[in-house]
Amino acid sequence: MARLYLIRHGRPSSTWGGHDDDPGLDDVGRGQAEAARDWLLSRPTDARPRLVVSSPLRRCRETAVPTAEALGVAVEVDPVVGEIPTPAALSAEARPGWLRSAFQGTWQAIEGDMDYDAWRGDIVTSLAARGNTAVFSHYVAINAAVSRLMGVDQVLAFRPDHCSITVLETDGTTVRLVETGAEAATNVL
Template sequence: MARIYMIRHGKAAAGWGEDKDPGLDDTGRAQSEKAADGIQAQVASPLPVLTSPLKRCQETAVPLASRWETTALIDPRVAELPSPMEDLTKRGEWLRSVMNGSWDQAVPSQDAHPDYGKTLEDWRAGIVTALLGCTQDTVIFSHFIAINVA
């Protein structure tokens, strides 16, 4: 059975209610170096590296991928929880309520977002499929909620 190292991205330069796809801030870049140190201390030779398509994950993967002289492969299945809304303020409020609640609370009004329940199910299934598809030890850079789904 493959061993999967799931690593949460470093500290983002902006929150969910401020930017759709922020990169890392200085702290996040330092965290990405420490994550690379930690993986290298545990793993004797380079492994496949997958990352969410979002900037903060891609940037977190760079130090490890560079040290291993490889490229992190982008896998949209390990992306962040999809948001049912575009408005950044509402999006931030919605995410905070999801993180403090249950999966049932993740689905907003069916009138406003009738297909979101299916979107959420597909996202969760995609994460599981991505993990089950790892046939060898693999490092995956992803997000807090996605890692908890795993």
Template structure:
């Protein structure tokens, strides 16, 4: 059985003009605290693989633990944040995401459906990869909607917002012969600002 931790990125800078903001100072602190927790659980990181969304906020969340373990971060576009509808201005994305939270997964565009399928397909592939490589755990540094998409797919639930994972929270999955199982949801965010 392979363990997967879906880790939401730390707090990101808010911007209506930058499509790829990095972490705030608080977000950097969250990434360091996360690294402390991961070192306690996995010590030197032997057998643990790091995968990250290509977005700066996800990569920057992964850097502290990668540095401590002296290991590489594999950037994987299959775990990037949900794509906006074609032609949508960046300044409207936040409102669109908030509305999406109250909708269902079957309301997605074909591009978004493909995005969602790509996430679960990629996670299921980790099982066969683990057989060929000496990994028992994969840490996936990703986004709010990625995590909710996976949890909803495993539960066969159409509701978009399954829960509100906090910054740097860890949602634990098990992967057994290609089947994903939710073992534990990550800590929930209490603030009104649930997406970034």
């Protein structure tokens, strides 16, 4: 079975709902990215990631770079592991309230113009097709995968900290949750 590592991005230079729609990492976040790299490289050779995948957003791409450089591979950008899609008619100012509401419910109850339960299935399907891979993603996208694998409909299955590493296994078809990453108090809610 191949190992998949879902890594939440490091601490960004501004928080969601802030003025920068695509912030990079702050100094703490850069240190977290290096610590994640070191942890990933300390895995046994047969479980060490060989590929690095990232959400298109800057905070994930910057978190992925130290690992990719250490492995000598390019970062593959994959929108499937990106942020939860915001309804088209929703303004940037309304997004934080929409997210807070979504966090309180189930995947089927999220208001929007798409099927968010299907979105989380797409994430798991994408992960199943990968070998030993480090996937740098987001709070909600990681919850999408973990809640699906745990068989729960709640949007928030757990609260991954910045650079929290959740471990999965795949045989190329199915995905199994091995362990969730570190949780912490977060300002997401």
